[in-house]
Amino acid sequence: MIALSLAEIAEVVGGKTHDIPDPSVRVTGPVVRDSREAGPGSLFVAFAGERVDGHDYAAAVVEAGAAAVLASRPVGVPAIVVDDVQAALGALARHVVGRLGATLVALTGSAGKTSTKDLIAQVLGSTAPTVFTPGSLNNEIGLPLTALTATGDTRFLVLEMGARGIGHIRYLAGLTPPKVGLVLNVGSAHIGEFGGREQIAQAKGELVEALPPAGEGGAAVLNADDPLVRAMASRTKAKVILFGESDEADVRAENVRLTDSGQPSFRLHTPSGASDVTMRLYGEHHVSNALAAAAVAHELGMSADEIARALSEAGSLSRWRMEVTERPDGVTVVNDAYNANPESMKAALRALAAMGRGRRTWAVLGRMAELGDEALAEHDAVGRLAVRLNVSKLVAVGGREAAWLQLGAYNEGSWGEESVHVSDAQAAVDLLRSELRPGDVVLVKASRSVGLESVAQALLETGAEGEVAAR
Template structure:
């Protein structure tokens, strides 16, 4: 964070100082909510959760070097006490962002947010110091903590914004007002909470509504291939830049293809020129993510050649997202178990099919959460798609939703042992350990709550003798 005195912070957040002998002491370290991340000069934010109360760690963090605690009650050590810690954290982030002078890029979408954010960050880092959301900490706590990690040297601040309802993104943009806003897609993620894709579009479009007008430098970057996203052009006064594979896109991909290993390659065309891209990531769905990142980079002054080079060298920064590991015995494990929705599940299955040409393929799939009334149809459709893509074996893991996956596969023509329903992750591991053969490709994917990453980890750790190499 940029250096601020405790007195300044108290004024910004509307708090009272307690047990602070010298209010001129500055916070020079990171703002953190985890006591294990405290460094000398930190500000520790004490949240009272259902299981753990951060206030109980106040003495510990000050002993470890924290300058003070942001708290909702006096804690017997230097503290700034406020009525609401979350609101105070947001106010502090808003104040720091205003002082930074960095260009703030915000992105949202139903699928691909984290992968695209990681691509944008890796491209922009070629141009200037860049701070970006770690993992998918994209809510009302993670977003301000990311913003507060920026320093005076930061030139680009890339923030992922998630939403579980109307008004969520609007709130986040009030905390950290973006200059460039990117909307990737409108899909089925959380459709059970929103009530329909049209409502999801309303929520995602709050990002472009927050942008400054074009004459003040605001730019909305929209997916030309998604009609609900493209229609958001009418909801903003910012300049509109389109990305996609259609002819109308300002930043587009031509001659899209997959390498023998399933990595996308294409000709990137921007208003400033064209250049070839061959990605290190797996699956054709990353083409759209790469185009989104390219559009942001183009808008911020990078050439087509610079962007193409950065995209070709970019890797996956966030765990359990198409994380590919080659075992010494030739089995390939694809850990995409961080989360799942119908769009990302279809993309992962197509990536599996591309990676597994000429090899035996396994899809170890579990529940897609928060689909509401669409849950049965969407799980059935994914099971059917696995069969249409000639996946060798579907292993559906878990309860009712998993049984719908297996039933869809069965009804599509997957009989005998081509699909199976197992009760839990351990049963899946046991099955795979007994049946995997050298050269097989295994995809593991489900919503985060299912915890299928344990299956992928078990396969990597116990697959064969020798050292495991990840890529």
């Protein structure tokens, strides 16, 4: 964070100083909410949760070197006391962002946000200092904490924005006003909470409404292949840049193919030129993510050759997202267990099919959460797709929704041993340990609450007679 005195911070957040001998002391370290991350010059944000109250750690963080605690009550050590800690954190982020010289890029969408954010960060980071959201910390707490890690040297600040209802993105964009806004897609993620795709589109489009006009540098990067996203052009005064497969897209891909290992290769076309890309990531769905990143980078002044080079070098920065590891015995484990929705589940299955050409493929799948009335149909559709893609064996893990996955496979023609329903992760591990053969490819994917990453981890431990070779 740019250095601020405790007196300045108190004024920005509308707080009162308590037990602070010298208000001119400056916060020179990070702003943290985890007491274990507190260090010299840091500011500790004390949230009172249901199970853990950050105020209980106030003395420990100051002893570790923290300059003060942002708290909702006096804590007996230097503190800035406010009525609402979350609101104060947001106000501090808004103030700091306003003083930065960085260009703020924000993105949202139903699927692919984190992978695309990681690509944008690596592409822009190849040219200038770039700060970006770690993992999926894209809510009203994670977003301001990320913004506060920017310094005076930061040129690009790339922030992922999530939403679980109307008004969420408007609020986040108010904390960290973007100059470039990217909307990837409108899908089925959280459809049970929103009530329908039109409502999801209404929420996601709040990002482009928050952009400055084109004359002030505002740019809306929109998916030309998603009608609900493309329609958002009417909701902004910013310049509109389209990406996708459409001939009308400003940034598009030609000659898309997958390598033998399932990595996408294509000819990138931008208004400034064309160049070839071969990605290190797995699955054709990353082409759209790459085009989105390329459109942002083009708008921010990078050439086609620079963009293509950076995309070809970019890797996965976030855990459990198409994380591909080959065991010493030749079994390949694809850990995509961080989260799942219908769009990302289908993309992962297609990637599995491409990676497994000439090999046995396993899809270990679990529940997709928050689908509401669409849950049965969407789980059924995923089970059917596994059969259509000739996945060798579907292992559906868990309760009712997993049963629907297997039912879809059964109804599509999987009547023999091509699919099985098991009760839990351990049962899946036991089955795989007994039946996997060298050369098999295993995809593991479900919503975060299912915790299927334990299956992938167990399989890697099983095969680790020597060191596991990650690639």
